[in-house]
Amino acid sequence: MDAAGVVMGWKFFDHAAHLGGALFGIGYILFGQDLIWRNREPFVKRWHDLRTGGGASGGGGGASGGGGGAA
Numbered sequence: 001m002d003a004a005g006v007v008m009g010w011k012f013f014d015h016a017a018h019l020g021g022a023l024f025g026i027g028y029i030l031f032g033q034d035l036i037w038r039n040r041e042p043f044v045k046r047w048h049d050l051r052t053g054g055g056a057s058g059g060g061g062g063a064s065g066g067g068g069g070a071a
Helices: 002-008 012-038 040-052
Strands: none
Touching: 012 040
């Protein structure tokens, strides 16, 4: 029905959005689950490092990057 709506020009945006969502869902079922779960651990590690102020250097200076000690 949505394909006919796109071809015949019925509220193009609505039908195109439904088709896009359906195609995204099919693509996720076929390929997305494996790609997401295979890359989950590095992504979560980066997110955790970002949230805790850590990084590749292992430090934790936060946004200011300073040690914060008295002079």
